[in-house]
Amino acid sequence: MIDATALTTDARRLVLDVEDDLRAVLSADSELSQQWRDRHTAALRGNRTSADFASWRDEHVTQVAVSWVLTTVFVRFLEDNDLITPRWFAGHGTRRTEATDAEQAYFRAHPEHTAREWILQAVEHLASLPATAQLVDAKAMLHQIPLSGRVAERIIAFWRESDDDGALVRDFTDPDLGTRFLGDLYQDLSEFAKKTYALLQTPEFVEEFILDQTMDPALAERPLDGFRIIDPTCGSGHFLLGAFARLVARWQKEAPAYNARQIVAKALESVVGVDINPFAVAIARFRLILEALKVTGETSLEQAPGLTARVHAGDSLLWGRDERTLTNGVDDGEWDFEADFSEDSARLLESLEPGQYDAVVGNPPYIVVGDAKLRAKYRSKYPKTAKGQYALTAPFMERFFELAKTKSGDQPSGWTGQITSNSFMRREFGANLIESFLPERDLRLVVDTSGAYIPGHGTPTVILVAKRQSPVDDEVHAVLGTRGEPERPAQAGDGVVWASIRDHTTDESFENKYVTVTDVPRSTLSSHPWSLQGGASPEVLRQVNRSSHSELREMIHGKIGFASFPGSDDAFFSVPSELRRTVRNEPYERPVIRGDSVRDWDITPEAWAFVPYDSGADPIELDSTAPWYRRQWPLRTSLSGVTGFGGKTQAETGTWWTWYRWVKGRYATPLSITFAEVATHNHFVLDRGGSVFKQTAPVIKLPEGASEDEYLHLLGVLNSSIALFWLKQNAHSKGNGGIGGGIADQQWERFYQFNGTTVRDFPLVEADFTAFGRMLDRLAAEHAATQPAAVLSDVVPSAELLTTAADSSASVLDQMIVAQEELDWFSYRAYGLTEQDLTYTGTPLGVKLGERAFEIALARRVEAGSETTAWFSRHRSTPITEIPAHWPEDYRELVQKRLDLIESSRMINLLERPEYKRRWLDEPWMKKVDRALRTWLLDRLEEKSIWFDRQGRPVTRSVAQLADVVGRNEELRGVVELWRGRATVDLVKALTDLLNTEAVPYLAAWRLKPKAMDKFRAWQETWQLQRREDAGETGLDIPVPPKYSSADWRKSTYMAHRGKLDVPKERFIHYPNAGLAADGTLQLGWAGWDHFQQYLALAGLMDDMIRDGASDETLRPLVAGLGEVLFWVQQWHDELDPAFGVNAAEFARTDYDQRRAQVGASEDDLLSWRPPAAPRGRKARS
Template sequence: MLDRSRLLTDLQRQVKLLEADLRERVETEPEFGDRLRAEHAAAIKAKRTAATWASWRNDEVTQAAVAWVLGTVFVRWCEDNELIHPVLSGPGSRLAEAEDAQTKFFREKPHATDADWIEHGFAELRRSDAGAMLFDPRHNPAYRIPVSHDGAKALIAFWRTRQADGSLVHDFRDPDWDTRFLGDLYQDLSQEAKDKYALLQTPEFVEEFILDYTLKPALDEFPLDGFRLIDPTCGSGHFLLGAFHRLVAAWHDQDPTLDASEVARKALDSVHGVDINPFAVAIARFRLLLAAWKVAGVATVDEASRQRWRMTVATGDSLLPLSRAQSIPGMDEQLGHQEPWEDVLDFADQRLLEPGSYHVVVGNPPYITVSDANQNARYRELYSACHRQFQLTVPFAQRFFQLAQRAGDDRRGSGFVGQITSNAFMKREFGTKLIEEFFPTIDLTHVIDSSGAYIPGHGTPTVILVGRRRRPEPDGAVRAILGIRGETGVPEDPSRGLVWTAIKNQLDHSGQDSEWVSTVDLPRSRLAEHPWSLSGGGADKLLAALQESKHNISAYGGKVGTGAVTREDDVFMVGEGALRRHGVPEDLRRPLIEGDVVRDWRLISSPQSLWPYNSNTLLAAEHPSIITWLWPYRLQLSARVAFGKTQIQHGRAWFEYSMFFANRYRAPLSITFAFVATHNHFVLDRGGKVFNRSAPVIKLPEGASEDDHLRLLGVLNSSAACFWLKQVCHDKGRALFRALTSQVGRTPVR
């Protein structure tokens, strides 16, 4: 029995060891270091990255280390389940067989190393065409930085580790061929990769739910011959596996006389996937491969090598078009550059990522913002909905629908689209264009507030969107699930959680309310304005009443916004003592207020911070004490990026704030509030402070008195305003917090 938790912990340690081994090879052996530097320079020139050499190199090292570890996992799984002869290890007598085979290998090739023996294991799987995709020397990161002899020896020894009773520590035997454990490896094998790519598995019950409302109706409408489904953010392949098994069942139903191998191949041909993470793609390919072999009754790699097993799952950035022929209106042509681990161009004959060619598009796009300046600028050029500091959920929302088949004038033949995504776009400013400009052009059919449900791993509140690529009916309605109450604890079985069960039971029944959610048919016009509020239980009606009677501050000449943004707070917010000791005069110091000191209707003390501006002109002040203090940080300050441009490209001095709004500072009276808070505690400030991005300010028009500010303050701190704010402001995840805190003292929280 495989101990998944121990396997993950042990493999994380192996990745770290291999990273050190591979990094040393890159730094000391020109054969590898020079080649990688050339590739980094090419990526910079093609504007595929703006990362420094050190950062880019570390990513490459991590990819290669993970590829070596995952490759051996694939070999170990296959040898334990007798798909290949033992190479690395195996239970019982198979371990001795692996050791004997290795001894024979070295006798025949005396100059070979342990790394060569591991690659021999890779070659065993490469004998089938699908296995060749897993271990393609052109694209697999493992071949880009070969592991050293000592590193390979340690990795082999790890797989041969025994327990006290003589059995192997890690035994992969499984008659059911369940590969879900690989999803955990994909998600957690490398913390650096997890942070960069926002790795997150889609739980099976969520994947099944989305396929029920996309793939299921699509199979009723479109013929199986030529059927096409894609997950452009496929990760470890959950949606692809779920779709594959449904397509297998559909082919069996349509033609029971078909050979099992033919059914498996036809289902594989219909399933496409792309992900930017090479080891996610490797896992997705491996899982799909084993699923197809299981359906076809394949028992060994020798048997598989006699049949065609091609999978259309590629490594690459699915937000980029592959060619002018595949370009989307308004998008420029492909950059002509492909990273070494990418292979999307190898699938041109499968029309991979061809806009308007898919009957179903499903997925769970990453929820992160794009920190790389070149990538950020590229996505802004390609996707009209990208706005302000957008999350990747925005361009992917557009891309999903662009890949789907477009309906004709009669609205027939349109592709189905389904995704679970962060709900931040609903209320944060970056979602404005997506909601008001893009969504009105497509037919959203279902909007489901899933933020109250307990979805493992999803600390970010989510929403499920389902729709079709066709012109919407102007007077039509959108079926919506509105949240009332979140889970009160962590359910033993998340697929049977109270909120999730209510969503499943009520979605097809408009007008139905429960303790957890409301089901309504919303007028399409209600979803054409930003922000969205998806609160049920009568909250939507009260919100509508408040919206009718509310008055906008802007109508009276007031403005709301940030006072300043440094984008390097630690450099500027250093405290009065440090600034005084370095000779920074008083007029170049100011309290820089952050949201966490705006609490309980007052401003708690905030550290004195460097304020590099002239008190009279409010222009950047190049004082010697400022330059002396900031000089060690000049490179990172110059490279600060705001809206896709560096500090210097914006025409700002390297030593000043990334943004400083002089007009908001000039008027002394301000009402400030915390950007993130549990309730409304607005505070009146009478001047002399600078307000950071986490503590925005409300500025009334010139001439407004202190009494005017106090009257507004009373309204803003009222219960009515608190209710309204909870409906229109982004929820950071109170349902998950309640669920986790309810378990304190009973279940470990990670």
């Protein structure tokens, strides 16, 4: 039996190799390339994509590569299980010999053929069999680009690999013909496809539950003959297999006279699947065919009847739904888009015609469509549901209902059932869905599955079951969530939350600590947002709302929302060291407040930005002489193409260098409250000006003239546990990482989206929270001043300094923890959840993590065995079950009263749990120290004196040379020793560790993988056209160059420094395979050099290597690097350089030509130079 995990890992690597090969084949075939370009143009015209050709091509090349590999997977499975007679690739014992013998005989007969033709022999055999012809029909993606013979050999060798005992590494033998492994392949075979299509398997226990709630009642009210069910998002076919099995069982029971083949034909006729992903369709077809084969009792596909799986590749949101255009109100029969490679328009139109299915089931994708044109196209097709920044959840919900039958005479209406993202429940795009669309449908069952452990589903989900008819009852049966899965179950289908759902959904009412089963008024579910919380939550929510005298919206000025966002983070966001070198204008270099930098009453900016706005928040004028202009010019076309909310591009507005969105009014006054829009807990902070806000940190402004105390009052109440509870009831839960992001093992780990629309409705009470806001704001500032980065900002680091800072930091944090406790307990009384005043009025003290009342109560439950939690271990705190004896007596008594109330009050018990209590999760102290010391050292190593010689000429340095510099500087050496934690340090090794991740190679071919060099050439073409445009040439159609992805870079650190737009943000330049032969350490340059200095430094390095005896072959990449930087020397230095007394551009051009001749290389030779391939090895299997 196959090892699914190992197969998926190995096959994923194989797919990447095949992709590279197919790209090369496509590029070399001009006719085929033009056909693909024509297809891309058609896709653009039909608004099915807005991607540039390279990105569109790569997406489809992935599909072709997967199709080639997956087809050989099918063949291997059939070979090992003797379902076909011939052998092509491998097998057991003599079967393996049969495969190699057959191959040899084939090549004797066809010596001109390659391994590709041998693979195609297997494809042709599948095409000749009625049962498998579908798998390799004309729409199969493998027909779109031929493999090279070399890579075909690699595929065949892959399947013939043996272990040390001679056994096949990949053995598919399985007496049960199990195909679950194909589900794993579907989900993980291609990382690109996984992200593009949001690939995610539906677990069998979920599929069975939904079929129980939809297919079974549908069959109960209509004849079996003619019954039809569809999954329009079928993926690898789990729902199709489940439906097929049920139909077979029904036919066997109701038509005992039918033979197996008749039953299979009837069942297959009833099951339909569609998916946008062609290889998902291939897998679903294969699995369904094998299930059908098993029912027929046949043991050979060659003897099997024609088994037609009605599974088709296509976009269910487009096909079969208003897909034809109207000319003067007349249907002209033309579609407003063209079929993609794998789409069979006739079958899709037939399968997706509305109103023909008795049951519609599935697990639709949860993602927001990234492609702007396709997103707009869906919006035009589904105006009722595709609102705002909608997720695919919304239009698919409408589509599911459309495909179901309507009630007509004796024909009952169809059923729909789906597990889907619950994002529509609370995010704005779901308002119309909930308040207009669903109230007109007969919603029968709502199940909150967000607390259940569903493998792979990091995104919170909900199950909806309905009929396509008007509502029948005033109530809807619901399973409400109370608590999440306490720990990851050994078997997902047996988790306590899922078991509660499975076993009690049909109960009239039921409640345990995980779910509440009840009937919910339909009117409640007709109001957005939905809250599907059970237990005490509804009671607490009613009390909080009842106690309110106003809402936040009445207190603030304007809307709560973003203040700005650049539209292209990579173009504007950076690090301070890079901005100091390139912008060189402090007012335009500002810290960026992002949501993830707002935590625990404080802001810790992790990014800075070039901000082209003056002190009045107005955009600055374009200045071609300014240093920042040189930084932004390479990005001009990319930035010009960014489209704003009004539909105009930045080019059309005439200010391509400014941010995409800038709300001047939100910078008009210095005071603002900002918050983390996406977080596990509520984090609101007072900002006093000087920063810029990204959209992930929305801004709250009070009316002009509002005092700081008014802000602090608001800050206090919004940071309370009451506020967190209310926000979580009304905000969208994002789970723990999204699709494929894992499971939120602990409920307090789940992320929520606290958007401005939700926050503005927060209920306010008359109580004054100012004192709490002021105290915690002050303590947060004191705490920030004790952090390593702040302490070391303007002094020489020492161990004593850091020890003192650590003690101070811990002390202030303890004070913040106790102050937050007082705020929380004050809020309970303020909102009427208790009449007792349980705040502390004694001498201020500190409380450590693990010592709060709710933590003592939690530790007691853990000790009693009634609860499990990762709270203490995850927060590096020690659980205690007794009140600390060293506390003052009056505080001990107060905490005891709090513990008593936690036990006696259902509402306080709910709030005094980790889900609603501040985590105070901080990075370990030593990590912060390490980062601060690294930054200090890197800043010092950027000093100009290191990177210029005594004559002012730029020079590269090896790490060995830098170690000499550091070794001679007592101060620098001491900080290196402090950073390494020991007195004796190998400076070369230490500096290598420090600098290795801070440098990016000088040459694109050293930075980028071969497949990404086409993108780099596209950028070069854009720059050439921009230069012509600057020279006055008009009518130029300058293409927006493609963005880079993480898969394009040779190292992840290069991507981290350069980003999607290849903007240099690193501190140092790396010269791989360069330097003196005897040195052997990294050769580096300074990223602070201008382009002419970069040219001179590289030329100087080349001269040093020539004197050292370097070969022409070794020198060629250096000359290629000179060629790349030459463009920028000509762009920015076409003038007399006063330091060197020459025209820099003219000098560099002449020098480059001489050096190119010196190494015997043409321009084309240098453009095509690539680093030598690293030796490949295979790890031994354990």
